[in-house]
Amino acid sequence: MSKEKSSLTLAAALNAALADEMSHDDMVVVFGEDVGTLGGVFRITEGLSQQFGDHRCFDTPLAESGIAGTAIGMALGGARPVIEMQFDAFAYPAFQQLMSHLAKMRNRTRGHASLPVTVRIPYGGGIGGVEHHADSSESYYAHTPGLKVYTPATVEDAYLMLRYAIRLDDPVIFMEPKKLYWTKADVSLEELRHEFDRRWAQVETQRDHGEPYARANVARTGEDVTLVSYGPSVVTCLAAAEAAADEGISVEVVDLRSINPLDEETIIDSVTKTGRAVVVAEAQGFASVASELTARIQQRCFHSLAAPVLRVTGFDIPFPPPMLEKYHLPSVDRIMDTIDDLQWDDTPVDYSPRVAVGGRS
Amino acid sequence: MPENAQPDLSEEQAKKLGISLEDYLLPTHGRIQMISESGELLSIEEQGSTPGHEYPMPTREELLAGYRQLVIGRRVNDQNYALVRQGRMAVYPSSHGQEASEVAAALCLSPRDWLFPTYRDTVAVITRGVDPVQVMTNFRGDWHQGYNPHEHNTSIQSTPLTTQLLHAVGMAQAARLKGEEMVVLGMVGEGGTSEGDFHEALNFASVFKLPVIFFVQNNKYAISVPLSRQTAAPSLAHKAVGYGMAGELVDGNDLAALLAVLGRAVKLCREGGGPYLVEADTYRIQSHTNADDATRYRHSAEVDEWTKRDPLHRMRTYLQNEGALTEELEAQYQDDAEQVAASLREAMGQQPDIDPLELFDHVYTVQTPQLAEQRAQLADELARESQTEQA
Numbered sequence: 034m035s036k037e038k039s040s041l042t043l044a045a046a047l048n049a050a051l052a053d054e055m056s057h058d059d060m061v062v063v064f065g066e067d068v069g070t071l072g073g074v075f076r077i078t079e080g081l082s083q084q085f086g087d088h089r090c091f092d093t094p095l096a097e098s099g100i101a102g103t104a105i106g107m108a109l110g111g112a113r114p115v116i117e118m119q120f121d122a123f124a125y126p127a128f129q130q131l132m133s134h135l136a137k138m139r140n141r142t143r144g145h146a147s148l149p150v151t152v153r154i155p156y157g158g159g160i161g162g163v164e165h166h167a168d169s170s171e172s173y174y175a176h177t178p179g180l181k182v183y184t185p186a187t188v189e190d191a192y193l194m195l196r197y198a199i200r201l202d203d204p205v206i207f208m209e210p211k212k213l214y215w216t217k218a219d220v221s222l223e224e225l226r227h228e229f230d231r232r233w234a235q236v237e238t239q240r241d242h243g244e245p246y247a248r249a250n251v252a253r254t255g256e257d258v259t260l261v262s263y264g265p266s267v268v269t270c271l272a273a274a275e276a277a278a279d280e281g282i283s284v285e286v287v288d289l290r291s292i293n294p295l296d297e298e299t300i301i302d303s304v305t306k307t308g309r310a311v312v313v314a315e316a317q318g319f320a321s322v323a324s325e326l327t328a329r330i331q332q333r334c335f336h337s338l339a340a341p342v343l344r345v346t347g348f349d350i351p352f353p354p355p356m357l358e359k360y361h362l363p364s365v366d367r368i369m370d371t372i373d374d375l376q377w378d379d380t381p382v383d384y385s386p387r388v389a390v391g392g393r394s
Numbered sequence: 395m396p397e398n399a400q401p402d403l404s405e406e407q408a409k410k411l412g413i414s415l416e417d418y419l420l421p422t423h424g425r426i427q428m429i430s431e432s433g434e435l436l437s438i439e440e441q442g443s444t445p446g447h448e449y450p451m452p453t454r455e456e457l458l459a460g461y462r463q464l465v466i467g468r469r470v471n472d473q474n475y476a477l478v479r480q481g482r483m484a485v486y487p488s489s490h491g492q493e494a495s496e497v498a499a500a501l502c503l504s505p506r507d508w509l510f511p512t513y514r515d516t517v518a519v520i521t522r523g524v525d526p527v528q529v530m531t532n533f534r535g536d537w538h539q540g541y542n543p544h545e546h547n548t549s550i551q552s553t554p555l556t557t558q559l560l561h562a563v564g565m566a567q568a569a570r571l572k573g574e575e576m577v578v579l580g581m582v583g584e585g586g587t588s589e590g591d592f593h594e595a596l597n598f599a600s601v602f603k604l605p606v607i608f609f610v611q612n613n614k615y616a617i618s619v620p621l622s623r624q625t626a627a628p629s630l631a632h633k634a635v636g637y638g639m640a641g642e643l644v645d646g647n648d649l650a651a652l653l654a655v656l657g658r659a660v661k662l663c664r665e666g667g668g669p670y671l672v673e674a675d676t677y678r679i680q681s682h683t684n685a686d687d688a689t690r691y692r693h694s695a696e697v698d699e700w701t702k703r704d705p706l707h708r709m710r711t712y713l714q715n716e717g718a719l720t721e722e723l724e725a726q727y728q729d730d731a732e733q734v735a736a737s738l739r740e741a742m743g744q745q746p747d748i749d750p751l752e753l754f755d756h757v758y759t760v761q762t763p764q765l766a767e768q769r770a771q772l773a774d775e776l777a778r779e780s781q782t783e784q785a
C-alpha cells in the first residue's frame with residue numbers, strides 16, 4: 034500500500050527528508066526563525082517540533098549570525114545542525130560566520146575538525162516576492178572554498194540530496210529553488226527511502242565519502258546543443274528544449290545538482306557530443322557560477338566546439354520588483370534566441386552583443 | 395572619530411533630578427500610561443511615573459493633531475488590507491493596532507530631524523508627509539520603494555531587519571560632522587532587537603553620545619515567534635542601561651503617553667546628544683502580512699484582549715470627554731482619511747506605468763558598458779514582442 038505513488042510536492046519531499054534524518058540520528062537538530070510552531074514560512078519544517086520535541090526543532094531569537102554561529106559550535110560539539118535562513122537575502126547577516134568559520138574550520142584545524150552543518154536557503158525569484166526575497170546568492174557560496182553547494186531541481190532530488198547533505202561531514206549550503214516548492218511529482222516516498230538506503234550503503238561500502246550527488250543529471254538527451262543549468266532554471270531549460278524540438282533542434286539539458294563539487298565529466302561528455310553549449314542561470318551573470326561554467330567548457334571542450342559558449346542569465350541589476358521580474362529572469366524565448374545565435378552553418382556569425390550599443394557594432 | 399567633546403548627559407541629568415544614575419538609566423517600574431483603556435485620565439500615581447520619570451500631559455492641540463493622524467493611519471491600514479484581499483496590491487504588513495506608536499514616532503520629530511522606518515511603518519512614513527501612493531509602490535510591486543528620502547528626511551523602509559538602526563546612527567554622525575542640530579529616530583520591532591546590528595547600533599550611539607532615539611515597537615510576535623524567544627530581560631527598555639543610555643517603557647496604545655515620553659527623549663537628545671531607548675508595549679492585531687496565518691501561533695482570546703486596548707478608541711473617548719473633539723472635527727478627520735483612502739484605491743486600481751528599461755537606469759550614477767548592452771538587448775526583445783503582438 035505504501036508503495037503506491039502519490040503526488041508529492043518538492044516542499045513535502047524536503048519535509049520528509051528532514052523527518053527521516055531526524056529519526057535516523059538523534060544528533061540531527063533543526064533550528065532557525067519560525068521553524069517551530071509555524072513550521073517555517075514555506076512549511077518545510079512543518080510538524081517536526083511536534084514529532085521530535087522542541088529540543089530537536091526550535092525557533093531561535095531573530096539573529097542569523099547567531100543561528101549560523103551556534104550551529105558551528107554545536108557541530109564542533111557533535112551535533113548535526115540543519116539551519117534555515119528564511120530567505121536568500123536574509124542570510125547576509127550570517128556571512129561572517131559562514132565565510133570565516135563554517136567554510137574554513139576543517140582547513141584551519143588541519144583536518145581535525147569537521148562541521149557537518151547544512152544551511153538551507155530558499156532562493157531565487159519567480160514568486161512575486163517583495164524586495165530582498167528573490168536573490169540568487171549561490172555564487173557567493175560557490176566562490177568560497179570549504180563549502181559544498183547543492184541545489185535540487187526535482188522532487189526526487191530534493192529528498193535524496195537533502196538527506197545526503199545532512200549525512201556529509203562537510204558543510205553544505207543547500208539552495209532550495211523556492212519557485213519549485215509547489216512542483217509535484219508522482220513518486221512514492223517509500224521508494225525514495227529505499228533508493229536512499231541503497232545508495233547510502235554503496236557510499237559506505239566503497240568508503241566513498243565522496244559524492245553520490247556530485248554527479249550531474251542529464252535531464253533530457255539531445256544531439257545539437259547542450260543547455261547547462263541548475264536549480265530553478267532547469268525547468269525553463271526543459272521547456273525551451275521542448276520548444277526547440279518543434280523547430281527541429283535537438284537539445285540536451287544537463288542539471289548540475291551540485292554546483293560545488295562540480296561534475297565536469299558529464300558536462301564535457303555532453304558538450305563534446307553536441308558541439309554547442311548555452312549556460313543558463315537566474316543569477317546575475319557577471320562574475321557568477323555561469324561565468325565559471327562558460328570558462329571551463331570553453332577550455333575543456335575547445336576542439337569539439339562548433340560555436341562559442343553563450344550564456345543566458347539575469348541582468349546585472351538588483352533583483353527587480355515583482356511586476357518587472359519577468360523581464361529579468363531567463364525565459365524560454367531568451368534561451369531560444371540564444372540557441373539561434375549559435376553558429377549553425379558556415380556563414381560567419383558576429384559575436385559582438387546581439388544589439389549594437391553606443392558606437393560599437 | 396574625532397575626540398568627543400559632548401558632556402555626559404546621563405550623569406548630569408541624574409544629578410539634576412537628584413536620583414542615582416541607575417535610576418535615571420533604568421525604565422520606570424511598570425510602564426508610562428496616561429489615559430486608561432476606557433479613555434479616563436489616570437492619576438499621577440497610576441501613570442507609572444517615579445522620581446525622574448514624571449511626564450507632563452501633551453497639549454490639547456498636540457493630541458488633536460495626533461488623533462487626526464490616528465484616524466488617517468487606521469484608514470490607510472484597513473484600506474491597504476482590503477486592497478490586498480482584492481488582489482490589487484501584492485502584500486501589506488499592517489500596523490493596525492499600533493497606530494499610536496506609528497504616529498507618535500513621526501510627530502515627536504521636527505521636519506529637520508530624520509526618521510528610519512521598517513516595512514511595517516508605513517503609517518509613520520505617511521505621517522511624515524510622504525505621499526501614500528508613492529509609499530505603496532513597494533507593496534504593489536512596481537518599484538522597491540522609490541520615494542526621495544531627502545524630501546521629508548525619511549529614509550526608505552528597511553526590509554532586512556535592524557540594519558536601518560546603524561544608518562540612523564550614521565546619519566547623526568554626519569549631522570555632527572556638518573555641525574547641524576538634528577535628532578534621529580530609528581524604528582525596530584521586538585524581534586529585530588535580537589539581531590547583532592541592534593547591539594552595534596546602540597553601542598555606537600552611546601559611545602559617541604549621538605542624538606538617536608531607538609524606538610522599539612514591541613508587538614509581541616516576530617512572525618510566529620513570541621517575545622519570550624527574543625529576550626529574557628524584564629523589558630526591552632532595560633537593555634539601555636548596559637549601553638549607558640536611558641530607557642523608558644511606555645504604553646504603545648496610549649498616544650498621550652507616547653508623545654510625552656518620546657517628546658522628552660527628543661528634548662534630551664537635542665540638549666546634549668545622548669541616545670535614548672523607548673519601548674512601546676503594543677500588539678499586532680492582524681497577521682504579519684496577508685501571507686501569514688496568525689491562528690497557527692496565537693489564540694483569539696489574546697487578540698480580543700488587545701483589541702479592547704485600541705489606541706484610536708481610547709484617544710477619541712478622552713478627547714470627547716474633554717470637550718476637545720467635537721462632532722464637526724471628527725467628521726472632518728474622517729473626511730481627510732477618506733480622501734487618502736480614495737487616492738489609494740484609485741492609484742492601486744490602475745495598472746502602474748511600467749517601463750522595463752528603467753531597470754537599468756538606477757544601478758549606477760553612470761551606466762556601465764555592460765548594462766548599456768543589456769539594456770539594448772531588452773529593448774530589442776520588447777520591440778520584437780510588440781511587433782509580434784501587432785502582427
Ligand SMILES: Cc1ncc(C[n+]2csc(CCOP(=O)(O)OP(=O)(O)O)c2C)c(N)n1
Nearest residue numbers: 123514553554555583584585586615616617
Ligand atoms: C535579517 C532578516 N531576517 C529575517 C527576515 C524575515 N522577517 C521579516 S519580518 C520578520 C519578523 C520581524 O519581527 P519584529 O522585528 O518583531 O517586527 P514586526 O514584524 O513584528 O513589526 C522576519 C523574521 C528579515 N526581513 N530580515
